Amino acid sequence: MAFTTTITTTSGGLLGLGATTSTYVLVNVPLYTSYTTVTSVALTGSVATTFTQFAPTAASQVGTVVVQVPPLQTVTTTTFGTGAVGYTSTVTTVVGTSTSLVAVVGVPVTPFHIFVTDANASPLGYLNVIGPGSGGTYNTTLSDFSTGAGFYFSMATGQLALPPSSGVAAVPLYSVDGLTPGVNPLQFGTNNPTANTPVAASLYPDGTIRMSTGTNIGVSLYICNGVLYMGPGTPAAGCVQVFLSPTRSPATYVTTTTTTGSTSSAQTSAATGNTVSNNGTVTSTVPIPTATCTTLGITYTGYTNPFTFSSGQDFYDPYYVGFNSTYFANPPTAPLFSGTWTGNANYQFSSSSSTTLYNSPTNSQQLAVVIRTYFVVPTTGTWTLSMPSGDDVTYLWIGTAATGSGWGETNYNLRATIRIPSRSNVTQNFVAGKLYPVVILSANGAGDAGLSLAITNPLGTTVSDTTNFFYSPSCSSFPYQSASPQPSFTGCAATGIEFVNRPAPTTTVITTSSLVVRTVLFIPSTSTTTYTTTVSKTFAPSDYNPATATPYSTRNYAGVVRDLTFVSTTPPGLAYNRGPYDFTNAVTIFRGFFMANVTGIHTFTLNQPDDIGYVWIGDKAVNTWTAANADIANAVFAGPSISSNQTLTAGTLVPIRLAFANVGGTYAYTLQVKDPAGLVKTNTWGMFWQPFCGTMSYGTWT
Structure with a gap:
């Protein structure tokens, strides 16, 4: 023990x-x-x-x-963002008879701004605080985003807090409950006067902040002389009801402008009231400008179209290459008719020759119409002019290109034929009410005729009725003045190129002699002996210039053709629907004028003619052409393609000559022309004019 x-x-x-x-x-x-x-x-x-x-x-x-x-206890953690300072506290809760601990963690968050708008969603500014005033309180007012105050929601009190307070110790928002707005403002402060009531703030599902007190739920807010108030009923004079939305970035705006009516206005819609979306809209209403002239319509003038285009030619010449719009800027012939028209400028005629165009009876065959007008849009924005087709060809010039009489092949904005729509559109910003000068040229050969112009507004709607878009040239000093006259050849309607087929011998006879010395009975004597030899003869252009040169002056056949392309596989055969002819040992010579419809470099090419080909371009093609000065020489079958680049002016007649020779068998040739835009054409319809169309004497040609 x-x-x-x-x-x-x-x-x-x-x-x-x-x-x-x-x-x-x-x-x-x-x-x-x-x-x-x-x-x-x-x-x-x-x-x-x-x-x-x-x-x-x-x-x-x-x-x-x-x-x-004691038994283990579960600790529940609740974390929320509040204030500018983080904190953690632990509290004990009892659920039924069980006791548990709750850890409350406050995480600091970025303060938000309060965006203030009126009942029409128009922005007024961002909430700010001013003070402190008497008793250490702060009044609320408006400012821009950069100077607006930062705010927090107090999870402990349900009130708005001012920085740098945390959610635990928020600087509360107070107001006198129930008083008329404009008398007692909402205030932030550390004091709590007996007469004031704490105001709770909460975020509603629509993204706005709503205020309430012990006796008033969801009370209205007002801005009175720049200060925020709370109170029921109708606002006092000088007060505007407002709505508060939290945001962490300044509102941005998309501007939508509508042209309508006669009075301008602007409505700014604020950003959607939440912390994520902050895009607003500025809707501006601009009145339709009062036009200096209200006369709708066009002026039109009809002319004979000298550039022939046969029925069905569009299958072989879809571009209508022989047409020259420059001719009609200052035509040398008197007009067939003229007038004004206030309806739709687009039209479509059948192949019937007798018809009425706008207000004028006319014949639609070989007809060209020049239209002058102003293009006016009702709303400012991006508009598009397009030309789906033209029967047989249609042009449009707008703006600077349509001024004076300088419009033509070198500066058109739109060009379309019955087979080929315009390669590009006129798409640009047009100002409402502004007059834009326009020239339209619509020409027909044979058969149907038509003008097709489409207008697309900024919303993407396309119409084919020009009635309300075209204003009379009388609305302004219309810029269509006369210029220098066109060359006289434009009065010649003789399109095509002359040709003649002549023999092309392949042999020639050469005569030679020699001195022979003989001895008879021992006495010498002399004599001359003549010998003849047949040898091959190479094709030589000089054998045919002048045309009376023998032995090749005989004509096998001759005529005028618009497309010189030719193929005959087994002679004898037809030559341009004539014959039959034997093309063995023959040469075909063409002469006339070439006229470009676009200024620039044109490329002429012979692709392996069967058997040989030559081309002369320019003055030498008239009567001084030789093998030595040919622009394309000795282009032969199975040989390389040979080309020549020529800088040509639109509307100018340029002499041209071609020669193609054949020995036997297949006889074939064609001329390929590439224009400055890169368009390659092998059908020569409309490219050629006959030799007598120029200013020189027809007899000058050989």
Whole structure:
């Protein structure tokens, strides 16, 4: 058994010996005593306890110490963003009979601005605070985004907080509850006067911030002289009801302009009220300009079209290459008719020759019409003029290109034929009410006739009725003045190129002589012996210039053709629907004028004629043409293509001559012409004019 006692000893430690004694404490500990510790989880309670359940009484006994701990408790963590300072607090909650801990964590967030708009969604500014005033309070006012105040929602109080406050210690928003707006403003402050009521703020599903107090739920907000107020009922004079929306970036705007009516206006719609979307709209209404002239319509003038275009020719000449629009800027002939028209400028006629165009009876065959007008749009924006087709050809010039009489083949904006729509459109920004000068040329050969112009507005709607878009040239000093007259050849309607087919011998006779010395009876004598030799003869252009040159002056056949392309595989055969003729050892020579319809470099090419070909371009083609001065020489079958580049002026007649020779078998040739735009044509319809169309004497040609 354990015990404790005291005894008296000497300084040397002897019991009861010596004069000097000391007192010692003796502790007697039992030997071999041990304890077992048992730890258990108590079913109830929240405090840990320890007690000895059994204490040993003998040396061989073992004691028991029991340690009880309370059960584990679950801690719930709630995290939210608030304020400018982070914080964490732990609170104990009881659900039923169970106690649990909740850790509340406040995470600092970026403050938001408050965007203020009126009832029409027009922006007024961003909420700001001014002060402090009396009692340390701050009034609310308006400013721009850069100077607007940052705000927070206080999760603890449901109020708006001002920086740098946190959600735990928000600077609250107060107001006098129920008073007329314009009397007591909403205020932020640390004081809470007895007469003021705390105001709670919450974010509604529509993205706006709504305010409420203990007695008023969802009260109205007003801006009175730049200060924010809260109050029920109709706002006082000078006050505007407003709505608040949180945003973390300044609102941006998309401007939509509508041209209508006669009065201008502008309506700015604010950004959608939430922290994500901040795009607003500025709707501007611009009145339709009052035109200086209200006279709709066009003026038109009809002329004879000298550039023939036969029925069905569009299949072989879809571009109508022989047409020259420059001719009609200053035509040398008197007009057939003229007039004004206020309806749709587009028209379509059948192949019947007698018809009425606009207000004028006429014949639609070989007819050209020049239209002058102003193009006016009702709304400013991007408009498009397009030309799906033209029967047989239609041009349009607009703006600068339509001024004066300088419009023609070198500057048109649109060109279309019955087979080929305009390669490009006129797409640009047109100002409402502005007069844009326009010239339209519509020409027909044979058969049907038509003008087709399409107008597309900025919304993408396309119309084919020009009635409300074309204004009379009388609306302004219309820019159509006379210029220098066209060359006299434009009065010649004789399109095509002359040709003649002549023999082309392949042999020639060469006569030679030699001196022979003979001896008769030992007496020498002399004599001359003549020899004839037949040899091959190479094709030589000089054998045919002049045309009376023999022995090749005989004509096999002759005529005028518009497309010189020719193929005959087995002679005899037809030559341009004539014959049959034998093309063995023959040459065909063409002469006339070539007229370009576009100014620039034109490329003439012979692609392996069967058997040989030559081309002369320019004055030498009239009567001084030789093998040496040919622009294309010795282009032969199975040989390379040979080309010549020529810089030509639109509307100018240029002499041209071609010669193609054949030995036997297949006889074939064609002329390829590439214009400055890269358009390659092998059908020569409309390219050629006959030799007498120029100013020179017809007899000058050989």
